[in-house]
Amino acid sequence: MERETCYTVVGAGHGGKAMAAHLALMGYPVTLFNRTAAHVAGIQARGGIQLTSADSKDGQGFGALRAVTSSMDQALAEADIVMIVVPACAHQDIARMAAPYLRDGQILVLNPGRTCGAIEFVHTLRQEGCTADVIVAETGTFIYASRSDGPAQARIFRTKDAVPLAAIPATRTAQVLDRLCPAYPQFIAGENVLHTSLNNMGAIFHPALTLLNAGRIESTHGDYQFYIEGVTSSVSRVLETLDRERVTIAAALGVRAVTAMEWLQMAYDARGSGLNEAIHNNPGYYGIKAPANLEHRYIFEDVPMSLVPIAALGRQYGVQTKGIESIVRLACIVHGTDYWRTGRTLDKLGLLGLSISELTTYVMEGILP
Amino acid sequence: MERETCYTVVGAGHGGKAMAAHLALMGYPVTLFNRTAAHVAGIQARGGIQLTSADSKDGQGFGALRAVTSSMDQALAEADIVMIVVPACAHQDIARMAAPYLRDGQILVLNPGRTCGAIEFVHTLRQEGCTADVIVAETGTFIYASRSDGPAQARIFRTKDAVPLAAIPATRTAQVLDRLCPAYPQFIAGENVLHTSLNNMGAIFHPALTLLNAGRIESTHGDYQFYIEGVTSSVSRVLETLDRERVTIAAALGVRAVTAMEWLQMAYDARGSGLNEAIHNNPGYYGIKAPANLEHRYIFEDVPMSLVPIAALGRQYGVQTKGIESIVRLACIVHGTDYWRTGRTLDKLGLLGLSISELTTYVMEGILP
Numbered sequence A, B: 001m002e003r004e005t006c007y008t009v010v011g012a013g014h015g016g017k018a019m020a021a022h023l024a025l026m027g028y029p030v031t032l033f034n035r036t037a038a039h040v041a042g043i044q045a046r047g048g049i050q051l052t053s054a055d056s057k058d059g060q061g062f063g064a065l066r067a068v069t070s071s072m073d074q075a076l077a078e079a080d081i082v083m084i085v086v087p088a089c090a091h092q093d094i095a096r097m098a099a100p101y102l103r104d105g106q107i108l109v110l111n112p113g114r115t116c117g118a119i120e121f122v123h124t125l126r127q128e129g130c131t132a133d134v135i136v137a138e139t140g141t142f143i144y145a146s147r148s149d150g151p152a153q154a155r156i157f158r159t160k161d162a163v164p165l166a167a168i169p170a171t172r173t174a175q176v177l178d179r180l181c182p183a184y185p186q187f188i189a190g191e192n193v194l195h196t197s198l199n200n201m202g203a204i205f206h207p208a209l210t211l212l213n214a215g216r217i218e219s220t221h222g223d224y225q226f227y228i229e230g231v232t233s234s235v236s237r238v239l240e241t242l243d244r245e246r247v248t249i250a251a252a253l254g255v256r257a258v259t260a261m262e263w264l265q266m267a268y269d270a271r272g273s274g275l276n277e278a279i280h281n282n283p284g285y286y287g288i289k290a291p292a293n294l295e296h297r298y299i300f301e302d303v304p305m306s307l308v309p310i311a312a313l314g315r316q317y318g319v320q321t322k323g324i325e326s327i328v329r330l331a332c333i334v335h336g337t338d339y340w341r342t343g344r345t346l347d348k349l350g351l352l353g354l355s356i357s358e359l360t361t362y363v364m365e366g367i368l369p
Helices: A015-024 A037-046 A072-079 A088-101 A117-127 A170-180 A191-197 A202-209 A213-219 A233-252 A260-268 A275-280 A301-317 A322-335 A357-366 B015-025 B038-046 B072-077 B088-103 B115-125 B169-181 B191-200 B201-211 B212-218 B233-252 B260-268 B275-280 B301-314 B322-335 B356-365
Strands: A007-010 A030-033 A048-053 A061-064 A068-070 A081-084 A108-110 A135-138 A143-150 A153-159 A165-170 A187-188 B007-010 B032-035 B046-051 B060-064 B068-070 B082-083 B108-109 B135-139 B142-150 B153-159 B163-168 B188-189
Touching: A007 A015, A007 A072, A007 A117, A007 B007, A015 A030, A015 A048, A015 A061, A015 A081, A015 A143, A030 A072, A030 A170, A037 A048, A037 A068, A048 A357, A068 A072, A072 A088, A081 A088, A088 A108, A088 A117, A088 A213, A088 A301, A108 A170, A108 B046, A117 A135, A117 A165, A135 A170, A135 A191, A135 B082, A165 A170, A170 A187, A170 A357, A187 A301, A191 A357, A202 A213, A202 A233, A202 A260, A202 A301, A202 A322, A213 B212, A213 B233, A233 A260, A233 A275, A233 A301, A233 A322, A233 B068, A233 B212, A233 B322, A260 A275, A301 A322, A322 B032, A322 B233, A322 B322, A357 B038, B007 B015, B007 B072, B015 B032, B015 B046, B015 B060, B015 B082, B015 B142, B032 B072, B038 B046, B068 B072, B068 B301, B072 B088, B082 B088, B088 B108, B088 B301, B108 B115, B108 B169, B115 B135, B115 B163, B115 B191, B135 B191, B163 B169, B163 B191, B169 B188, B169 B356, B191 B356, B201 B212, B201 B233, B201 B260, B201 B301, B201 B322, B233 B260, B233 B301, B233 B322, B301 B322
Parallel strands: A007 A030, A007 A081, A030 A068, A048 A153, A081 A108, A108 A135, A165 A187, B007 B032, B007 B082, B032 B068, B046 B153, B082 B108, B108 B135, B163 B188
Antiparallel strands: A048 A061, A135 A165, A143 A153, B046 B060, B135 B163, B142 B153
């Protein structure tokens, strides 16, 4: 008889706490890792996390954790599956920290990878000299809508029905899904990590919507409806341009990406003659407030970890990304940071100079030239 | 005895009506030209324009015009000084229309030129085969704050104290000022047209402030304070970047441009530790509402006629203009127009390939290599 699957959740933010508690309540042995020990002291003291859930009977109660640690060594020692639930900006650091302790057969899942998270993770492990035969996968989006209301508390508002996941190489996606299925039957096969990476709607919506409403966000501290009042005809024209650039880059790589319009219809049954109308026809967007300021992951995560790699792929494969580049540049100015340098550039991903067929071979079969 | 100076005012918008009426009330023979005859039918019927003025005793009453016409031939026949008061987008057309009728000794003044208006005007006259020895000059800003409340009415809120003006070549600026002085002692010598063109504050403030508040403008129809609520720390960081690019380009051309901070202090005695603070310390900005929509000259005039030539000069002389370029691109997307093509590019200005010393010789002495 197979022994029970041991989960380690990396990251004790809103999402990580919800996932750790939920897995524990499903009966799995769960270790929770967080870099900063102080941040999880409350959970350690209580021995777990109190979870409430709006849509799941099994997602209620006290999720007792097997261990809470800030030692990566300890976090990975017993793990079969490592669920990484940290901002994408931290993926590379986590890879560096994990590299020395990984063992053959372990599965690591970025929840989600944003754009090229799994590729960056694998490249970083390789650079760190890690030779363990692990599988790295990424999801297209985070499975929960969740929030943490206290140090050892989490709340799940909604669990998504279908979340695409792809491993690198794609030949191992099925193996990851098999292992995850008992806990998360919602994960479905994304064709390969270029699909999960390029179907990144946050990249299109978040930074542009934030920057084209920068004055309003800062002068009202976000006191307006982010989508309903922030998206107007001119703003949506910019979103449509960014979306067209994203989908064109995907097409150049042989990937049929979902357009923002298609996604709004699939995810929310929201339709319209253009993005402006479709967004206003999405009841789910009513009531969502804007961020309180511009020091927000809509810029500091979505720009370097999503728009920068999308633009970098566009450049390497000859697709113009003038709209995306303008948004990235404005973000650089606003944050006084060179996101072109700190972001996921192709050299950091190990993709510099690859032909399209070499890139495809890499994501499908894991073989680099 | 010298005969009386005859003025022709080209353009019967808010500004043109105020200027025509004011010149008439000062006692000059004034012809008012407007391309669309229907637009000035009311003025023609009444024979002049009723002017009210907040700050000038001579600016009150009915300004009787010598002629109101939509024939350029007639407009220029008796003109000594042609005051061109049209959006900068129309300068080139006006030059084409005027070219066949110009006579030696006539003076043409663009009120204002925005960036490189006089250079474009002279180049267009040359292209049209005009050989008349005319002087073309541009002002750095429009002399009045004015508004037209009815077909044959104008109102002057304020007349500026000092308005830089430069002729092309600069050796003829003094001659223009001499002729204008009896009517407009407020005009002062700008060093050359690169100074008047590069000290363009609207270029820095208008498009960026509009785009970084696009959602708010469109969702509130401009119902907020354009400067006071629209300028925030992030927005001002973008303005500061654009301003630095402008001033750096000017420096590369040997021009000491006024910074936006210096200008706020000079024009409004508004100071601060940065643009955000200085703008909020300017009482003059309180109460100014935003444009009602994005179909506004803050984009369709300031982008192609100001930001595009500034960026084009930057490119030719090796100064990076990434901030300006981002704003131009977003404007292109929002308006579905290629402002890089329709705007004042160096080929349209006749400046393509000139060295800095050739450019300087041209604006100072009127000699092209």
